[in-house]
Amino acid sequence: MxxxxxxxxxxxxxxxxxxxxxxxxxxxxxxxxxxxxxxxxxxxxxxxxxxxxxxxxxxxxxxxxxxxxxxxxxxxxxxxxxxxxxxxxxxxxxxPSPTAQITEAKALLDAGAIDEREFATLKAKALA
Incomplete structure (x- = not known):
């Protein structure tokens, strides 16, 4: 070699x-x-x-x-x-996706079923 x-x-x-x-x-x-x-x-x-x-x-x-x-x-x-x-x-x-969860929470807020504090809690949970 x-x-x-x-x-x-x-x-x-x-x-x-x-x-x-x-x-x-x-x-x-x-x-x-x-x-x-x-x-x-x-x-x-x-x-x-x-x-x-x-x-x-x-x-x-x-x-x-x-x-x-x-x-x-x-x-x-x-x-x-x-x-x-x-x-x-x-x-x-x-x-469900976070976007779908936030959309559902927004619909509940707009319908008056939840208040602003509950919406913020649901939004934070969806994004976590």
Whole structure:
């Protein structure tokens, strides 16, 4: 490792190796996420990925790449829907907004149901 080119090619190979590992984990994740593929086919793919990893990863991407993308898209869409539902539940559970509370208190003041002191108390509580 005496020259810059030696270091450069070492970094290129490390980058390629890390990319391959990421790809391998993506394939394993997709393989076990797929509900349509039987257990036997999953076992065959795992054995192929262990025996001839580069070739079987390339074949997997060519043969099942479109389904892999569709399953990933479905998982992301489901996660987004779950997050949106959670945010809606939390937002609705927090009660009316301070603006709505002050508007209601002002309407009560204008109707004569409360006096100025009670309105100030309700306004301070809404803003707190």
């Amino acid at each position: 005496n020259t810059f080119m030696d270091w450069f090619w070492l970094m290129v190979w490390w980058f390629a190796f890390v990319m391959y590992l990421v790809l391998l984990f993506q394939i394993f994740g997709d393989l076990f996420r797929d509900r349509e593929l039987s257990g036997w086919w999953k076992a065959v793919w795992v054995l192929a990925l262990v025996a001839v990893p580069f070739l079987s990863a390339l074949i997997y991407l060519i043969a099942r790449g479109r389904g892999m993308a569709e399953r990933q898209l479905a998982q992301v869409s489901q996660a987004k829907a779950d997050t949106d539902a959670y945010v809606r539940d939390v937002a609705v559970g927090s009660g």
